[in-house]
Amino acid sequence: MTKKIMIVDDDPAIVKYLDALFKDNGYETCIAEDGKEAMDVFEKNSPDLITLDLEMPEEWGPRFFRRLSKKGHKTPVIVVSGLSGRKYSIPKAEAYFAKPFDNEQLIEKVGEILNG
Numbered sequence: 001m002t003k004k005i006m007i008v009d010d011d012p013a014i015v016k017y018l019d020a021l022f023k024d025n026g027y028e029t030c031i032a033e034d035g036k037e038a039m040d041v042f043e044k045n046s047p048d049l050i051t052l053d054l055e056m057p058e059e060w061g062p063r064f065f066r067r068l069s070k071k072g073h074k075t076p077v078i079v080v081s082g083l084s085g086r087k088y089s090i091p092k093a094e095a096y097f098a099k100p101f102d103n104e105q106l107i108e109k110v111g112e113i114l115n116g
């Protein structure tokens with residue numbers, strides 16, 4: 001069964017890049033443009049992993065993560081953000097990648113998380 005990755009980011013260029021990167025590496029994707037939309041996308045798609053930007057309009061990544069956690073979801077999260085101090089915003093994240101990120105390192109980490 002193909003693993004699904006949810007991309008939560010407000011930058012269309014990053015979304016397009018991550019979407020292509022994950023699909024080229026055999027994953028399915030679903031996309032949310034901010035933390036507010038992310039909960040609906042999450043509930044409709046049940047992703048296996050989330051890549052999460054921190055600073056977005058409407059609702060920031062950390063607030064979405066708190067809402068997700070309060071509902072009892074334990075889906076792994078990789079933070080992909082240009083915001084400094086990112087490792088303190090979501091302490092339970094599996095990994096942190098600063099924009100611009102190394103695509104090979106990101107795909108390697110995704111594989112480690114999803115394939116054990």
